[in-house]
Amino acid sequence: MKNSKLGVLMVGLNGATANTTVAGCYLIRKKLAPAYGLMTNEPLFAKHQLVKLDQLVFGGWDFANRDAARVADQQGVIPPALLNKVTGDLKKLKPMPGVTTAHDVDLFRRQKHAHKTNSLGKKLELLIANIERFKKTHRLDKTVVVFTGSPLKQFKPGSLHQNIKSFKQALARNHADITSGMLYALAAIETGSPFIDFTTNTTLEVKALVDYAKSKKVPLAGKDGKTGQTMIKTALAQLLKIKNLKLTGWYSTNLLGNPDGQILSLPEYGQNKFKDKLGVLQPILKYSDFDHSVDIKYYGPRGDNKEAWDNIDFLGWLGQPMTMKINWLGRDSILAAPLIIDLVRLMENAQRKGRGGLQTHLAFFFKNPLGAKPQGLFKEYQILEKLYA
Numbered sequence: 001m002k003n004s005k006l007g008v009l010m011v012g013l014n015g016a017t018a019n020t021t022v023a024g025c026y027l028i029r030k031k032l033a034p035a036y037g038l039m040t041n042e043p044l045f046a047k048h049q050l051v052k053l054d055q056l057v058f059g060g061w062d063f064a065n066r067d068a069a070r071v072a073d074q075q076g077v078i079p080p081a082l083l084n085k086v087t088g089d090l091k092k093l094k095p096m097p098g099v100t101t102a103h104d105v106d107l108f109r110r111q112k113h114a115h116k117t118n119s120l121g122k123k124l125e126l127l128i129a130n131i132e133r134f135k136k137t138h139r140l141d142k143t144v145v146v147f148t149g150s151p152l153k154q155f156k157p158g159s160l161h162q163n164i165k166s167f168k169q170a171l172a173r174n175h176a177d178i179t180s181g182m183l184y185a186l187a188a189i190e191t192g193s194p195f196i197d198f199t200t201n202t203t204l205e206v207k208a209l210v211d212y213a214k215s216k217k218v219p220l221a222g223k224d225g226k227t228g229q230t231m232i233k234t235a236l237a238q239l240l241k242i243k244n245l246k247l248t249g250w251y252s253t254n255l256l257g258n259p260d261g262q263i264l265s266l267p268e269y270g271q272n273k274f275k276d277k278l279g280v281l282q283p284i285l286k287y288s289d290f291d292h293s294v295d296i297k298y299y300g301p302r303g304d305n306k307e308a309w310d311n312i313d314f315l316g317w318l319g320q321p322m323t324m325k326i327n328w329l330g331r332d333s334i335l336a337a338p339l340i341i342d343l344v345r346l347m348e349n350a351q352r353k354g355r356g357g358l359q360t361h362l363a364f365f366f367k368n369p370l371g372a373k374p375q376g377l378f379k380e381y382q383i384l385e386k387l388y389a
């Protein structure tokens with residue numbers, strides 16, 4: 001993508017992940033901070049003319065109607081000395097009103113900054129109009145939509161989710177099994193915008209949306225960004241497999257003190273995260289006779305600075321037991337932000353190459369890669385490497 005600009009519209013623009021992505025991008029553009037963690041800056045991708053950071057124009061939706069400077073200040077992820085250097089740019093960035101359904105966490109449904117209509121069809125129309133207006137205002141050819149909103153309550157996929165005709169009919173009838181995530185995804189597809197689901201939501205497990213995107217050559221990717229503990233887990237699991245060391249148990253626990261940690265600790269919103277985290281070992285190891293526990297606890301004082309412990313029990317030569325322990329003091333949004341930029345660049349590139357539907361070559365970036373199974377971090381990297389070599 002040589003000269004034109006790319007719109008990046010984020011659902012949950014005022015969340016910690018989106019805000020850190022945008023503020024970080026502004027700082028890197030001004031050469032005020034390094035771009036460590038951004039994989040697409042590596043030579044492997046150099047000849048593919050990925051969109052440059054200064055070609056990105058940010059916007060998005062949120063229920064919290066505050067400018068991005070105030071949000072960043074409150075979140076405290078980026079130190080004030082750095083943040084002050086981009087306050088002017090962040091102040092200009094305010095979210096558009098979001099859309100909500102009964103699946104959104106109550107905490108946010110009470111927020112005022114949402115499109116005020118009960119009709120799902122009208123909500124979809126408004127989102128499409130938002131995207132088109134954003135393109136026009138900023139003179140953009142293309143936009144990418146990234147879902148970094150909160151986890152949604154589960155729904156049961158039924159016959160209405162099987163094809164786009166029944167899905168659109170259900171939408172017209174305000175069916176209760178259509179989530180806000182699906183509305184954002186459909187608005188993205190209708191406007192030809194690649195859609196990334198960074199969350200645990202099951203939006204892109206809806207066959208109707210996946211088939212529709214494929215028919216319109218719109219790339220989709222998800223789900224659940226593989227940023228911290230699970231990234232390490234999928235690397236170490238591959239090591240155990242290669243070395244023929246027999247896993248007997250893996251106990252993982254996390255402390256997280258940001259609003260996402262608060263929501264994930266509620267069972268009806270957190271259950272998908274557990275599924276995504278628990279689902280990675282068996283496909284890599286190709287056996288399942290081991291204990292695997294994952295725990296996430298909200299612990300306010302830590303804020304965005306999470307702590308993860310892993311206890312890994314395994315057998316070596318002659319069946320002799322050994323244990324490995326990991327204690328990672330990670331930073332939730334600092335780990336996630338470069339992944340989002342990588343995904344935006346690679347999805348724009350996929351669209352330029354004519355690829356529609358689920359982008360399975362991006363499995364490396366997700367805990368639960370849709371359209372593919374977890375294969376181990378290095379195997380997943382090889383798939384990406386082969387495509388870009």
Ligand SMILES: NC(=O)c1ccc[n+]([C@@H]2O[C@H](COP(=O)([O-])OP(=O)(O)OC[C@H]3O[C@@H](n4cnc5c(N)ncnc54)[C@H](O)[C@@H]3O)[C@@H](O)[C@H]2O)c1
Binds near residue numbers: 064098151198333
């Ligand atoms: N940061 C990570 O390492 C990581 C990794 C994997 C997945 N995720 C997921 O990414 C998402 C964002 O994480 P976060 O830490 O930024 O959370 P957050 O709670 O800080 O931000 C979420 C934002 O989304 C907004 N929102 C919620 N529903 C919305 C809707 N329907 N429309 C518009 N806005 C909506 C909220 O108002 C809030 O500002 C979460 O679902 C999280 O589980 C994050």
